Amino acid sequence: MKETPQKISEKQTQTADTFGYKWAKLDTFESEASLNRAREWLFERYCGGKPEIREQWFADGPKTILDAGCGAAMSAMLLFDGYLADNHFIGVDISDAVFVAKERFEKEGLPGEFHKSDLLNAPVPDNSVDIIFSEGVLHHTDSVRNAIISLSTKLKSGGKFMFYVYAKKSPMREYSDDYIREQLVPMNNDEAWDALKPLTKLGIALGKLDITIDVPEDIELLGIKKGPQNLQRLLYWHFCKMYYDPNLTMEEMNHINFDWFRPLNCIRSTPEEIQAYCREAGLHIDTMDVQEAGITILATRE
Numbered sequence: 001m002k003e004t005p006q007k008i009s010e011k012q013t014q015t016a017d018t019f020g021y022k023w024a025k026l027d028t029f030e031s032e033a034s035l036n037r038a039r040e041w042l043f044e045r046y047c048g049g050k051p052e053i054r055e056q057w058f059a060d061g062p063k064t065i066l067d068a069g070c071g072a073a074m075s076a077m078l079l080f081d082g083y084l085a086d087n088h089f090i091g092v093d094i095s096d097a098v099f100v101a102k103e104r105f106e107k108e109g110l111p112g113e114f115h116k117s118d119l120l121n122a123p124v125p126d127n128s129v130d131i132i133f134s135e136g137v138l139h140h141t142d143s144v145r146n147a148i149i150s151l152s153t154k155l156k157s158g159g160k161f162m163f164y165v166y167a168k169k170s171p172m173r174e175y176s177d178d179y180i181r182e183q184l185v186p187m188n189n190d191e192a193w194d195a196l197k198p199l200t201k202l203g204i205a206l207g208k209l210d211i212t213i214d215v216p217e218d219i220e221l222l223g224i225k226k227g228p229q230n231l232q233r234l235l236y237w238h239f240c241k242m243y244y245d246p247n248l249t250m251e252e253m254n255h256i257n258f259d260w261f262r263p264l265n266c267i268r269s270t271p272e273e274i275q276a277y278c279r280e281a282g283l284h285i286d287t288m289d290v291q292e293a294g295i296t297i298l299a300t301r302e
Helices: 010-023 032-047 051-057 074-079 097-107 144-152 171-184 189-195 197-209 231-238 250-261 271-280
Strands: 064-068 088-093 113-116 129-135 155-166 212-215 227-230 283-290 294-301
Touching: 010 097, 010 189, 010 250, 032 051, 032 074, 032 283, 032 294, 074 097, 074 129, 088 097, 097 113, 129 144, 144 155, 144 271, 171 189, 171 231, 171 250, 189 197, 189 250, 197 231, 197 250, 212 231, 227 231, 271 283, 271 294
Parallel strands: 064 088, 064 129, 088 113, 129 155
Antiparallel strands: 155 294, 212 227, 283 294
C-alpha cells in the first residue's frame, strides 16, 4: 500500500472522509441482495445486460486495469469478477476506503496494487493503462472535466475509459438535494447517518404503499412527464431522493441515501457536457447509457 502526499480542497477532504466512513460499514452493502442489485445495474449499463461482452475487453491478453476511485472495490469486483486473477489491477482512492479494498482483495485471494491518492495525482505513468474504470467517482472530484482529461492521459492509445457520473435532475429535486446536503454540513458522519434515517423510512413507507397515479399532462416547469407513475418514484425523481428497494434492509437503503447527500462534492452533468469533456480528452464514445440517475460511458482513447 502506497500513500501519495496531497494538497486537496476542503470539499475534497470532506468527501474523502465521507467515503472512508461509508465503505467501512461493510454490513450496509455486502449482503447478497445488495450485491445482486449492484451487479445487475453494472451489467445493464456497461454490457447492455450481456455479461459475455466482457470477454471482448480481455480478448487479446492480460490488461492493466485502473480503478480510479475504487472505494471498497465493490463495483470492480462485481463487474470484473472472473477476470481479476489474470490481469493487473490498480486501485486508487483518496479515502481510507482503499484499505478496505485491499483487505477485500486479500480475502478473496486476488492480486492487486493499491494507492491512497487524489485521482488527479494518481501515481500511475501516462500511456500505461488498458482500462480505466471509475464507477460513480468523477462527480465527487472538484471538476468532472478535469478528472476526465487528467485520467485519460493514463490510457494507452486504444485503451478503454469506463465511467458513470450523476445526471442533472428536475429543478425541485436539484434544490432539495443541495438543501439537505447543506443541512448535514455541521454534523459528523454518525450524526449525518442518523439524520437521514427518517428520510429513508419515509421512502420505505411510500414504497410499501405501491400507489400508481396518472399525471394528466406534461409539467414542463418541473420536468415531469404525463402518464402513470409510481408515487414513490415520482417523488424520488422530481422532489427528494428517498431510496426504496423492497429487497434491501433499512440500513442498506440509508447507505444509498448517505452516499448521495453526505459528500460536498456532488456534481451533476448533462449528456452534452460529458460528450464535450470526452472530445477534449481525446476520447471516442463507444456507448453512452443515459438514465435519470446518471450517465454511463464506455469510450476509447484515440
